[in-house]
Amino acid sequence: MTELANVFNLDGARIPFEPGQTILTAALAAGVYIPHLCAHPDFPPHGSCKLCTVTVNGRDGPACTINALPGQDVRSDSPELNEIRRVLLQMLFVEGNHFCPGCEKSGACKLQALAYDLEMLSPHFVQFFPNRKVDASHPDFLLDFNRCIMCELCVRASRDVDGKNVFALAGRSRDSHIIVNSPSGRLGDSTLSIDDKAAHVCPVGAILRKEVGFVTPIGERLYDHEPISQVDLAEEAK
Amino acid sequence: MASIASSLDPILAGYGHDPTALLQILRDAQEVFDWISPEVRAAIAGTLGVPTARIDSLTQFYAHLYDTPRGRYRILFSDNITDRMAGSVALMDHMLTRLKLERGKLSADGVVSVDFTSCTGMCDQGPALLVNNRPVTRLTPRRIDEICDLIRALTPLDEWPADFFMVQDHIRRADMLLGAAYRRGDATRAAVARGAQAMLDEMKRSNLRGRGGAGFTTAVKWETCRDAPGEERFIICNADEGEPGTFKDRVLLQSFSERVFEGMAIAALVTGARRGFLYLRGEYSYLRAPLEAKLAEMRRENLLGEKICGAEGFDFDIAIHLGAGAYVCGEETALIESLEGKPGKPRIRPPFPATHGYLGFPTVVNNVETLCKATEVALIGGASYAGQGTKQSTGTKILSVSGDCERPGLYEYPFGVSIAQVLEDCGAQNPGAVQVGGAAGNCLTPAEFGRRIAFEDQPTAGALMVFGSQRDMIEAARNFARFFAHESCGFCTPCRVGTSLVADMVDKIAAGRGALYETMDLQRLHDILRRSSHCGLGQTAMLALGDMMQKFRPAFERRLTSRDFEPGFDLDAALARARELAGRDDAAAHLGADI
Numbered sequence: 071m072t073e074l075a076n077v078f079n080l081d082g083a084r085i086p087f088e089p090g091q092t093i094l095t096a097a098l099a100a101g102v103y104i105p106h107l108c109a110h111p112d113f114p115p116h117g118s119c120k121l122c123t124v125t126v127n128g129r130d131g132p133a134c135t136i137n138a139l140p141g142q143d144v145r146s147d148s149p150e151l152n153e154i155r156r157v158l159l160q161m162l163f164v165e166g167n168h169f170c171p172g173c174e175k176s177g178a179c180k181l182q183a184l185a186y187d188l189e190m191l192s193p194h195f196v197q198f199f200p201n202r203k204v205d206a207s208h209p210d211f212l213l214d215f216n217r218c219i220m221c222e223l224c225v226r227a228s229r230d231v232d233g234k235n236v237f238a239l240a241g242r243s244r245d246s247h248i249i250v251n252s253p254s255g256r257l258g259d260s261t262l263s264i265d266d267k268a269a270h271v272c273p274v275g276a277i278l279r280k281e282v283g284f285v286t287p288i289g290e291r292l293y294d295h296e297p298i299s300q301v302d303l304a305e306e307a308k
Numbered sequence: 309m310a311s312i313a314s315s316l317d318p319i320l321a322g323y324g325h326d327p328t329a330l331l332q333i334l335r336d337a338q339e340v341f342d343w344i345s346p347e348v349r350a351a352i353a354g355t356l357g358v359p360t361a362r363i364d365s366l367t368q369f370y371a372h373l374y375d376t377p378r379g380r381y382r383i384l385f386s387d388n389i390t391d392r393m394a395g396s397v398a399l400m401d402h403m404l405t406r407l408k409l410e411r412g413k414l415s416a417d418g419v420v421s422v423d424f425t426s427c428t429g430m431c432d433q434g435p436a437l438l439v440n441n442r443p444v445t446r447l448t449p450r451r452i453d454e455i456c457d458l459i460r461a462l463t464p465l466d467e468w469p470a471d472f473f474m475v476q477d478h479i480r481r482a483d484m485l486l487g488a489a490y491r492r493g494d495a496t497r498a499a500v501a502r503g504a505q506a507m508l509d510e511m512k513r514s515n516l517r518g519r520g521g522a523g524f525t526t527a528v529k530w531e532t533c534r535d536a537p538g539e540e541r542f543i544i545c546n547a548d549e550g551e552p553g554t555f556k557d558r559v560l561l562q563s564f565s566e567r568v569f570e571g572m573a574i575a576a577l578v579t580g581a582r583r584g585f586l587y588l589r590g591e592y593s594y595l596r597a598p599l600e601a602k603l604a605e606m607r608r609e610n611l612l613g614e615k616i617c618g619a620e621g622f623d624f625d626i627a628i629h630l631g632a633g634a635y636v637c638g639e640e641t642a643l644i645e646s647l648e649g650k651p652g653k654p655r656i657r658p659p660f661p662a663t664h665g666y667l668g669f670p671t672v673v674n675n676v677e678t679l680c681k682a683t684e685v686a687l688i689g690g691a692s693y694a695g696q697g698t699k700q701s702t703g704t705k706i707l708s709v710s711g712d713c714e715r716p717g718l719y720e721y722p723f724g725v726s727i728a729q730v731l732e733d734c735g736a737q738n739p740g741a742v743q744v745g746g747a748a749g750n751c752l753t754p755a756e757f758g759r760r761i762a763f764e765d766q767p768t769a770g771a772l773m774v775f776g777s778q779r780d781m782i783e784a785a786r787n788f789a790r791f792f793a794h795e796s797c798g799f800c801t802p803c804r805v806g807t808s809l810v811a812d813m814v815d816k817i818a819a820g821r822g823a824l825y826e827t828m829d830l831q832r833l834h835d836i837l838r839r840s841s842h843c844g845l846g847q848t849a850m851l852a853l854g855d856m857m858q859k860f861r862p863a864f865e866r867r868l869t870s871r872d873f874e875p876g877f878d879l880d881a882a883l884a885r886a887r888e889l890a891g892r893d894d895a896a897a898h899l900g901a902d903i
Contacts, residue, residue: 130839154836157836240361240365250361
């Protein structure tokens with residue numbers, strides 16, 4: 071039997087991969103961008119945001135959890151898949167309270183950057199306007215649940231890297247929300263410290279460092295000049 | 309009340325202080341304390357050494373766990389469409405009025421709360437409710453009055469009339485399984501006599517396919533589990549029968565439980581598993597004691613335990629775990645998460661449970677009915693078994709029939725029976741639609757009643773809800789849409805947000821405020837939920853709605869406004885608070901309907 075080369079097809083391009091890589095990691099390493107939010111190179115695949123949904127041999131699934139296999143035919147950058155991604159972004163926008171002009175994360179926010187890159191022109195759906203809390207009890211960090219997108223990166227970082235379990239996802243359905251593990255439920259009474267991975271992993275503006283607001287001016291932020299697709303690939307190439 | 313520690317200690321000790329039993333511990337603790345107070349939470353977290361947030365993540369995920377007081381009597385009305393068609397809404401209103409209560413609020417004296425819950429599996433004898441996890445069936449205004457009196461008199465549940473809690477089997481048509489003469493132990497002995505490999509071969513010959521809905525070949529699952537590397541193996545019986553309109557497993561567990569347990573033992577013989585779990589939905593808690601008693605009998609008869617039926621090395625036993633109000637736990641990986649004491653959120657698949665299941669070990673997860681059918685294969689052999697039904701769907705299938713028909717209950721047919729035949733047998737006089745497969749299934753019109761129940765035609769886990777032609781299908785659509793919005797586990801974006809968007813849009817259409825805009829959005833969302841959701845819940849959440857919108861188009865179109873678009877924001881509704889403060893509700897205090 072001839073051995074199949076470790077290559078799959080992504081929108082017509084040949085993508086080489088190492089066994090064990092997912093479609094997403096292999097594509098990024100090969101310089102092809104697939105939009106994603108909850109996937110993070112430092113953590114195992116999570117597969118909850120579904121932004122990276124691709125069609126593999128005719129079946130849909132998230133590129134971040136599907137292992138690359140020789141000869142796969144993967145579609146990603148198609149009008150219909152990008153339409154699904156736009157709707158998923160719209161869902162994330164209407165589910166929380168995202169007011170970009172007043173957000174410190176604006177310009178460096180993955181949600182906002184993806185919305186620009188995928189040309190999401192409006193939230194489209196009726197806003198949920200949930201009543202979510204702000205927790206400013208911690209000396210170094212502000213917790214603004216209005217902006218949380220339930221990617222659980224803080225949960226994963228605190229549990230798997232910091233070994234602290236500061237955050238957990240609770241509730242279900244549209245009542246899903248992040249809770250803080252402390253006697254009072256407030257961040258100030260938790261063990262979160264400034265060096266924790268969990269404190270710096272939030273892709274949106276839900277966990278914000280205090281006292282450094284607007285140190286980087288609007289216009290000079292991560293995604294202000296290049297779209298997230300290019301910024302991410304440049305990061306990947308480093 | 310006894311001190312927290314003295315009541316908790318025996319519960320915690322009973323589970324060996326094992327954090328994987330956290331859900332069971334919380335359930336048992338709630339039985340004692342009525343709710344999980346911060347003090348109870350702190351005591352459990354402290355003793356088990358788990359973060360308090362882990363307990364919160366459970367109490368806030370499972371609908372039947374409470375982190376706020378809900379009273380000594382916690383009443384939950386089953387909210388399936390069949391309960392509604394039988395008048396459940398008026399009955400609940402009656403109870404709320406009698407008890408001077410608001411839905412979902414604790415009474416001022418802290419004694420009682422009344423709310424809705426998802427289908428409790430009593431569709432053939434509804435309307436039904438649960439009081440502290442115990443089902444009360446066949447509700448009438450009079451029975452509601454009696455319940456209100458008992459609550460006011462603070463009568464303990466054990467002193468309520470026993471017939472309130474009677475759950476009937478309603479077996480209307482019995483075939484191979486429900487009608488067979490059966491002697492406990494024969495199936496296990498037959499399997500032992502055949503030997504593990506020969507039993508697996510018979511399973512292959514039988515072509516038995518999973519009865520939970522997906523129709524996966526059971527023998528392949530067993531073989532994969534057997535051959536997967538692992539120190540231990542597990543057999544899980546999925547008795548989380550949460551699909552609205554389905555209640556066959558309830559009857560099998562109530563009156564045929566030996567066959568379920570024997571099926572598990574046979575699966576253990578084939579795979580080499582030594583431990584099994586029956587994951588029983590919380591709504592069926594009333595079955596726990598009889599099932600435990602049955603397990604004890606079977607242990608005494610050496611049908612469970614060590615050297616089962618005298619076979620060297622055939623050691624297997626079963627523990628019962630209870631759910632706590634989460635439909636998603638019917639998904640096998642969510643069920644396993646729940647068994648491990650976590651919120652029931654489906655895992656990434658693959659790997660599948662057959663290779664990586666409970667605690668990462670190879671695990672077989674089978675439906676209640678599937679395991680019963682495995683005992684038939686043991687008894688009569690695979691070839692005889694395959695003689696029933698159709699080529700691709702062998703054997704018989706139990707259907708749960710409810711809704712507008714004279715004889716709701718269980719009907720067992722060989723696969724291949726037509727919908728029309730079932731409708732005739734159950735006495736459906738004027739059926740306008742049949743929902744096959746529960747809320748996550750298909751809605752069929754009379755033109756499709758020639759369809760056959762089989763994996764290759766109309767597959768189903770067994771629910772048939774009959775809608776008389778006078779029924780408003782938009783009410784069914786609303787009921788299902790709200791069900792999924794409530795039951796979405798919240799893990800993935802499309803299902804977490806999408807099911808709520810859909811429920812709101814269907815509400816808007818039902819209220820006569822929907823436009824073509826909503827119907828087009830619903831079509832789009834149907835496609836997106838199906839294609840991008842993490843598990844079957846989101847993928848099938850709009851199946852019925854899609855069918856109804858397409859097949860009952862006039863019913864939907866009648867409700868639409870003539871405008872292309874109607875804003876979602878209702879200015880008049882938004883002024884309700886202002887009217888309340890001003891003490892006005894006259895016409896001039898409302899915006900005209902046409903503004």
